[in-house]
Amino acid sequence: MIHNAQLIKQGAEAKVYLAPFCQRQAIIKERFAKAYRHPTLDKKLTSRRVIQEARCLNRCQKAFIDTPTVYLVDVDSSLIYMEFIEGCSVRDYLTTDDGHLPEAQAKVAKEIGTALGKMHNIDVVHGDLTTSNLMMRKESGSLVLIDFGLSYVSNLIEDKAVDLYVLERAFTSTHPNTEVMFAQILEAYGQNSKASKLILKKLEDVRMRGRKRSMLG
Amino acid sequence: MESFPIDTLPQAGYIHMACFISVKNAADLKERLQIQDKSLTFAMVQSSLIMDVFQLLVAATRSAQDNDAGKLKTQTLSSEIVYNLSPTNNIAESLRRFSIDETTKSLVAIKIGGEADQVLEEMSNTIDGNLVSFSKLDQEKDMIKLRKYYKIDPKVTDDTAILNWIIGAIAMKNIQ
Ligand SMILES: Nc1ncnc2c1ncn2[C@@H]1O[C@H](COP(=O)(O)OP(=O)(O)OP(=O)(O)O)[C@@H](O)[C@H]1O
Numbered sequence: 001m002i003h004n005a006q007l008i009k010q011g012a013e014a015k016v017y018l019a020p021f022c023q024r025q026a027i028i029k030e031r032f033a034k035a036y037r038h039p040t041l042d043k044k045l046t047s048r049r050v051i052q053e054a055r056c057l058n059r060c061q062k063a064f065i066d067t068p069t070v071y072l073v074d075v076d077s078s079l080i081y082m083e084f085i086e087g088c089s090v091r092d093y094l095t096t097d098d099g100h101l102p103e104a105q106a107k108v109a110k111e112i113g114t115a116l117g118k119m120h121n122i123d124v125v126h127g128d129l130t131t132s133n134l135m136m137r138k139e140s141g142s143l144v145l146i147d148f149g150l151s152y153v154s155n156l157i158e159d160k161a162v163d164l165y166v167l168e169r170a171f172t173s174t175h176p177n178t179e180v181m182f183a184q185i186l187e188a189y190g191q192n193s194k195a196s197k198l199i200l201k202k203l204e205d206v207r208m209r210g211r212k213r214s215m216l217g
Numbered sequence: 218m219e220s221f222p223i224d225t226l227p228q229a230g231y232i233h234m235a236c237f238i239s240v241k242n243a244a245d246l247k248e249r250l251q252i253q254d255k256s257l258t259f260a261m262v263q264s265s266l267i268m269d270v271f272q273l274l275v276a277a278t279r280s281a282q283d284n285d286a287g288k289l290k291t292q293t294l295s296s297e298i299v300y301n302l303s304p305t306n307n308i309a310e311s312l313r314r315f316s317i318d319e320t321t322k323s324l325v326a327i328k329i330g331g332e333a334d335q336v337l338e339e340m341s342n343t344i345d346g347n348l349v350s351f352s353k354l355d356q357e358k359d360m361i362k363l364r365k366y367y368k369i370d371p372k373v374t375d376d377t378a379i380l381n382w383i384i385g386a387i388a389m390k391n392i393q
Binding site for chain 1: 221224225227270271274275278279282286370372381382384385388389391392
């Protein structure tokens with residue numbers, strides 16, 4: 001089915017390959033069913049997720065948010081063929097010498113906040129914001145959002161606030177001493193998101209709930 | 218002519234394409250398409266609507282896959298390639314826009330499968346025009362129509378972004 005493909009990630013719900021496609025290198029994401037569900041229902045849910053992921057990617061592209069271009073969607077085989085982003089993840093970048101510089105972090109933070117603001121403006125909620133799912137193009141340095149496998153369309157303030165909270169948790173757990181950087185992300189987000197006041201206020205509530213939950217263990 | 222493997226379906230053979238300019242028999246070709254002349258075994262599309270070879274390859278690859286799955290939306294694999302270049306599901310409109318018409322002067326002929334030599338001979342014997350390299354495609358683009366058909370935002374201006382927009386639009390056509 002996928003020829004000359006190189007498996008680059010085997011996840012719980014998807015396999016990600018790098019493979020030749022129409023004279024280019026492309027990322028092929030294959031979603032598979034979780035074994036414990038009902039087979040027919042499973043097929044339906046998997047198809048729906050594939051479609052949702054492709055649609056959210058395309059919706060972002062059309063709103064000038066840098067995301068991998070979708071090349072082809074094979075719903076029957078649960079495959080999405082998409083642009084291969086050459087570059088490194090923000091996660092890896094933050095561990096490099098350059099990535100430790102405050103100026104470099106400020107620049108990336110601004111791009112992240114801007115991209116997320118624009119994404120929420122079109123009611124796309126990413127659902128899995130981590131520093132691995134933020135990439136930087138090798139050529140231009142442009143910030144790219146990837147992995148829309150859990151994304152959905154929602155206009156709820158709460159959903160957007162949780163989206164930011166998930167990223168905040170990812171920052172604090174993976175990257176020590178990046179509080180300043182995360183604050184810069186929120187600042188850029190505030191300047192670019194239409195409902196940022198409400199969302200950022202909600203983020204504080206979400207944080208509170210998170211703290212309470214972790215205090216209860 | 219150039220031939221490209223179908224990465225997702227190697228057993229379907231190659232995608233062969235050739236670019237022709239100064240075509241003189243478009244009216245005749247169009248007529249043969251209309252009466253569904255079976256001896257015409259390749260697709261012909263307007264060069265002016267091709268931004269990049271990649272666009273053709275994606276449409277052809279998808280057509281080969283749908284053919285393999287027995288899921289063609291149109292009559293033939295050839296018409297399917299033309300249909301798949303279009304971002305909409307309206308078959309008549311897609312074919313009208315992307316296929317050749319009586320006045321076409323520049324076209325790209327595409328065929329999936331077959332021997333390269335034979336395909337080229339067949340195309341050259343059928344199309345009365347000059348075979349040119351794909352680098353000539355650049356001069357044929359009709360940006361006004363491309364923008365209209367693919368609903369490209371006026372703010373998108375650089376070629377890579379335009380191509381990405383087009384590919385994205387084609388990719389979404391079955392899951393709009
Ligand atoms: N378009 C892309 N360009 C470059 N690398 C990519 C691209 N998409 C994915 N990757 C790489 O593959 C890894 C896994 O991809 P992704 O995060 O989409 O899959 P996943 O986490 O298994 O999916 P999901 O969260 O939907 O279950 C990414 O962290 C990244 O390194």
